Amino acid sequence: xxxxxxxxxxxxxxxxxxxxxxxxxxxxxxxxxxxxxxxxxxxxxxxxxxxxxxxxxxxxxxxxxxxxxxxxxxxxxxxxxxxxxxxxxxxxxxxxxxxxxxxxxxxxxxxxxxxxxxxxxxxxxxxxxxxxxxxxxxx
Numbered sequence: 001x002x003x004x005x006x007x008x009x010x011x012x013x014x015x016x017x018x019x020x021x022x023x024x025x026x027x028x029x030x031x032x033x034x035x036x037x038x039x040x041x042x043x044x045x046x047x048x049x050x051x052x053x054x055x056x057x058x059x060x061x062x063x064x065x066x067x068x069x070x071x072x073x074x075x076x077x078x079x080x081x082x083x084x085x086x087x088x089x090x091x092x093x094x095x096x097x098x099x100x101x102x103x104x105x106x107x108x109x110x111x112x113x114x115x116x117x118x119x120x121x122x123x124x125x126x127x128x129x130x131x132x133x134x135x136x137x138x139x
Contacts, residue, residue, distance in 0.1 A: 018051055
């Protein structure tokens with residue numbers, strides 16, 4: 001089971017790295033659009049798509065697969081796990097929000113500002129802290 005736990009952690013790190021980086025790319029993408037930089041706009045669309053589909057989504061899926069495997073192996077015990085799963089659902093919601101913005105940029109219909117994406121960039125930090133504290137401390 002330690003191999004499964006290790007893989008769960010590795011893919012969680014991959015997912016979190018991408019989920020921190022994608023909204024930051026959105027900040028720079030808005031700046032490129034505001035500056036009228038068509039080449040930058042095209043470049044960011046490619047970078048965002050590759051990050052979302054090549055790293056972030058596989059990281060999320062494998063995190064969920066190995067997390068479910070752990071859950072089945074160790075069982076569903078403790079309120080801490082219910083709270084952790086609630087935070088993971090919020091993280092999945094953030095992932096889906098990133099997808100909505102990915103499509104908006106792709107279709108040239110983004111209406112959000114740099115400031116919005118800067119705030120969006122910070123939101124997963126709170127979820128990560130909560131998840132890690134719950135797993136380690138098991139209150």
